[in-house]
Amino acid sequence: MKTQTIYVFGTIVGAGILYAAYKKLKVREIVYEIPTKWRAIGKLQSLHMHILKNGQEYEIREGVCTKYGLVKKINGVEWRDQSILVYDPKSMEIKSSQQYPVILTITVKPMPWKKFGLSSPDQEEILINLPELIEQTKLNIPNKNCWDCGDEAANFISKIIPKQIEGLRLCYHDYSKSTNTIYHLINKNSVETLNKQLEIPVSEHYFRPNFFVFGHHIQPWEEESWKWVKIGAAVFKNLKSCEKSKEVGDEKTKKKVELLKMNKKNHCCDGCPEVGIYLETYIEGIVHVHDQVFVN
Structure with missing residues (x-):
């Protein structure tokens, strides 16, 4: 421990x-x-x-x-550093481990068929579908092209982030806008x-x-x-x-x-x-x- x-x-x-x-x-x-x-x-x-x-x-x-x-093509998908982000849908702000240290324990693993595995020491792995990258569903996050990863991923995050913090979700970032x-x-x-x-x-x-x-x-x-x-x-x-x-x-x-x-x-x-x-x-x-x- x-x-x-x-x-x-x-x-x-x-x-x-x-x-x-x-x-x-x-x-x-x-x-x-x-x-x-x-x-x-x-x-x-x-x-x-x-x-x-x-x-x-x-x-x-x-x-x-x-x-x-870093970019690595795995199972037909180009994955990059920080392809998946935690965000607040109310403020549209990206969150980090400085605010929520428990993020450090979460594992994202590329899987076949445009999916990724999501797990932590206290949560069994679940499979999440990558979102479709269409303009109509793009999130309004400043200076980033991001798409929400769905309710199942959000439920996973809600079980890990402290209970007093509600509503955080995951999104996929395609890096077409990036520094x-x-x-x-x-x-x-x-x-x-x-x-x-x-x-x-x-x-x-x-x-x-x-x-x-x-x-x-x-x-x-x-x-x-x-x-x-x-x-x-x-x-x-x-x-x-x-x-x-x-x-x-x-x-x-x-x-x-x-x-x-x-x-x-x-x-x-x-x-x-x-x-x-x-x-x-x-x-x-x-x-x-x-x-x-x-x-x-």
């Missing part, structure tokens, strides 16, 4: 950091010159997308990195270094990355110095690393451990340790698990 609690609050931390980074990082109009020289540092160990915004991860073996998030999406990359050696000073180790899932990379010679926190990253056919620019600090090596790790302990003790996201880097897609392309990772 203790480990599960740590995981849930850890994912809140990860989601909070990602949202804050997204709000701070505006789309740049500067044209950068892509490097011609690259250094191989390791391989992509795992690849993750979050089909439900802030929900449980869905691990894939390959995907297309676009400016609007640039950022990706989260974590270095395995950074997580392992952090765990050496924790009583209860955390996995990379705690921080909700898209890319989990490993290389025998990558130093802990080295990823913060990478300006460019190339995985498979895709090229990314580092948008935001951990906050600049004079601490390096062991001192940096000690600081992150103390912040992590503080968060778990107070069940909050303020001052949380940032692990990994946030990337913007500069060249779209296919990536596969075990692809070589290059940096500049």
